[in-house]
Amino acid sequence: MSERRPYRRPMPPNWWAHAPYRAYTARELSGVAVAIYGAVLFAGLISLWRGPDSYDAYLRFLRSPVSLLLHALLLAAVLYHVVTWFQTLPKTMPKLILDGKQVPPQKITQIATLAAGACSLALLLFTLWVAR
């Protein structure tokens, strides 16, 4: 009698912390940074609903060194998210064919990343101009 015993390649439990999977783990966790920023805004919305005193406490938190450090880290993580997001974009969309030739994936990544930079820059300049 022989039972089916397929070979299972052993994997260390923390395989995700080792190369080459580490890069994927970092990319996926950069998405969690996006959600943490969402949580900061959500907390602001709760304090806004609770009233001026609560909102003042929220502003004090935003001005604290802890919050400034947190936002600097979030900014770095989200910039990583922007870069990796557009690296994956050509792989998730249908082939783009212009004039009978396929547009190279690197070109799509490049243009999309520049467009995203332009969007963020536009929002930043618009806000600075409106709040002037």
Place this chain on the structure above:
Amino acid sequence: MSDAVQEKRSISPIFWLLFGAGGMLSALFGPALILITGLLAPTGYGLPESFESYGHALAFAQNPIGKLVLLAVVSLFFWHGAERLYLTLKDMRAGPLLVLKFATYGVAAVVTLATFALLLAIGF
């Protein structure tokens, strides 16, 4: 398409759609948003003191377009993070899938509903 295939339809595409929308929104505007609300406004660099005042924040949250922006940013950012965290924890075999789903999609769903309720409670 046969009936058998129809029955096996998964609801995953809904989560992919929310994940993709949040990923794109944060890729396009995330850096500017974090810079404005997290670094420039609190330090007063380039923005006046009154930028993030209670009155201004309330006026923004009471404006219908402001409400839409807040709902989209908060909920889609959570759905994006939820999808990524769920799949990562699943690959790490961090726990039973049902627990992982509640801890990720569940949180995103609760936050979405709560944001909706808060925006209604803040009024117009």
